[in-house]
Amino acid sequence: MTVDHPVSGSAVPYQFDNHVFPTPSTQLETLTPSAAANLASFQAYLRSSKRILALVGAGLSASSGLPTFRGTGGLWRNHDAMELATPEAFSNDPSLVWQFYSARRAAALHAMPNKAHYALAELSKRMPDFLTLTQNVDGLSTRANHPPNQLLHLHGSLFSLKCTSFYCDFQEDNHFTHPLTPELAIASEISAPYTHIPLSGLPHCPKCHTGLLRPGVVWFGEALPWRAVKAADDFISAGKVDLILVIGTSGTVYPAAGYVDRIRMQGGKVALFNIDIDDSEGEDDFPEMEPERSYANRTKWTFEGDAAEWVPVALEPIIGPIEVQEGSDGERFNLAVGRSDD
Numbered sequence: 521m522t523v524d525h526p527v528s529g530s531a532v533p534y535q536f537d538n539h540v541f542p543t544p545s546t547q548l549e550t551l552t553p554s555a556a557a558n559l560a561s562f563q564a565y566l567r568s569s570k571r572i573l574a575l576v577g578a579g580l581s582a583s584s585g586l587p588t589f590r591g592t593g594g595l596w597r598n599h600d601a602m603e604l605a606t607p608e609a610f611s612n613d614p615s616l617v618w619q620f621y622s623a624r625r626a627a628a629l630h631a632m633p634n635k636a637h638y639a640l641a642e643l644s645k646r647m648p649d650f651l652t653l654t655q656n657v658d659g660l661s662t663r664a665n666h667p668p669n670q671l672l673h674l675h676g677s678l679f680s681l682k683c684t685s686f687y688c689d690f691q692e693d694n695h696f697t698h699p700l701t702p703e704l705a706i707a708s709e710i711s712a713p714y715t716h717i718p719l720s721g722l723p724h725c726p727k728c729h730t731g732l733l734r735p736g737v738v739w740f741g742e743a744l745p746w747r748a749v750k751a752a753d754d755f756i757s758a759g760k761v762d763l764i765l766v767i768g769t770s771g772t773v774y775p776a777a778g779y780v781d782r783i784r785m786q787g788g789k790v791a792l793f794n795i796d797i798d799d800s801e802g803e804d805d806f807p808e809m810e811p812e813r814s815y816a817n818r819t820k821w822t823f824e825g826d827a828a829e830w831v832p833v834a835l836e837p838i839i840g841p842i843e844v845q846e847g848s849d850g851e852r853f854n855l856a857v858g859r860s861d862d
């Protein structure tokens with residue numbers, strides 16, 4: 521089967537009904553004294569941390585132009601994205617669900633990793649005991665050269681395909697061809713009226729030649745990939761995790777969201793990076809009189825704003841500056857030289 525380069529294929533830019541535009545980076549240029557103290561305290565703890573976990577969600581890729589699930593971005597042709605991400609929806613209307621995923625594949629192929637993807641990849645290269653659990657299926661962390669052994673895909677990938685036949689075990693990863701069938705090309709065009717595609721026009725299994733293929737993502741009610749769950753459990757039980765970075769996730773979907781409480785219960789501290797931090801999470805447990813680099817009495821830090829801006833800044837003492845440049849083939853690279861251990 522053909523495997524095209526992610527950005528060289530015929531991917532058509534696709535936008536959801538209420539797509540979210542990247543947030544301009546204004547907040548970091550004018551840090552208030554209390555925000556600067558918050559950052560300094562976090563960075564002091566980061567430097568002292570030996571074992572770090574990150575739990576990331578759709579907000580990590582929002583600045584890359586991919587919509588989140590909940591809130592303003594979560595509608596596709598007036599369908600709630602959550603209602604399409606179920607085995608029942610696929611079984612009731614595979615044409616609708618395949619068009620949803622085909623559009624998502626096109627959008628992900630067209631999108632570029634942002635600075636936060638590169639920052640997490642860079643932290644992995646510098647810290648062998650840093651592990652990222654991603655709920656994202658868009659492949660952007662991989663395209664930012666995140667070391668694969670330090671990245672666990674909890675919810676699968678848009679670019680994996682599985683046969684739905686009970687009798688067939690076909691599964692293929694890294695399948696970047698778009699569209700998967702000529703009929704699915706229409707799904708990329710938001711202005712085109714919705715057209716039902718008969719089963720014969722949907723992707724079929726190249727192994728058994730009868731089963732319908734489905735995207736290799738984890739839908740509601742389905743088990744997470746056991747290898748990823750086991751690797752996450754092994755990491756957590758191998759020693760205390762000092763810090764969990766919770767980046768661009770609503771923390772509403774389990775078991776993924778449960779990792780945050782597990783780390784808290786072990787005595788680990790939490791850093792939240794989210795464009796919208798609710799009042800209870802936003803409460804600063806940083807005592808007014810504490811020196812800014814102290815973290816002894818803190819259990820969490822919050823960084824409200826675009827993760828693509830905050831994450832590289834927060835991690836800079838370890839990873840150095842992140843500078844992203846586009847290559848001749850359209851892919852992006854982190855040009856940062858990194859920071860020496862001074």
Ligand code: BJW
Nearest residue numbers: 577578579582588589590655741768769770773774795827
């Ligand atoms: C920004 C930003 C910017 C925006 N910068 N931030 C315990 C209690 C209750 C229920 C359950 C439970 N355990 C299990 C369940 C059931 C269910 C569940 O959790 N339901 C809840 C809704 C209540 N869980 C499951 O069914 C899971 N399976 C399971 O438990 O199986 C058990 C089993 C065992 C053995 C055998 C069989 C079964 C499976 C869950 C699968 C979730 N799948 C999806 C779809 C994947 C495919 C696809 O992509 O289409 O995964 S749902 C969707 O939600 C997707 C996401 O990965 C996931 C999380 O969403 P995420 O990433 O947090 O996105 P949003 O949109 O919610 O949030 C974005 C955030 O970013 C927001 O906070 C924004 O503010 C922020 N933001 N711009 C920073 N620029």
